[in-house]
Amino acid sequence: MKKFSCFKCNTVHELERVGFRMECDTCSEDLHVCKNCEFYDESSYNECREPNADRILEKERSNLCEFFAVKSPDGKSKTVEKADLMNAAEALFKK
Secondary structure, eight states, X not given: OEEEEOTTTOOEEEESOOOXXXXXXXXXXXXXXXXXXXXXXXXXXXXXXXXXXXXXSOTTSOOOOTTOOBXXXXXXXXXXXXXXXXXXXXXXXXX
């Protein structure tokens, strides 16, 4: 089970998988949206850190992106955490 927060109302959901047409039980907003994805980043090109993803204009509407991965409830991205750990390890063992 994966825990994540709705981008609109911050309700925490615990689901095995987020389907393309799933909605939040509290606010009825779509859940399979860019703003609920760990790759969503307003400062990135097309607001997405996944370089192979198709451009999606409506970030708050349901989409068919196959790279979608739910963002953790605290808003931290697993991808960013992994990159930070790799950078720290490289700095530690740098000659």
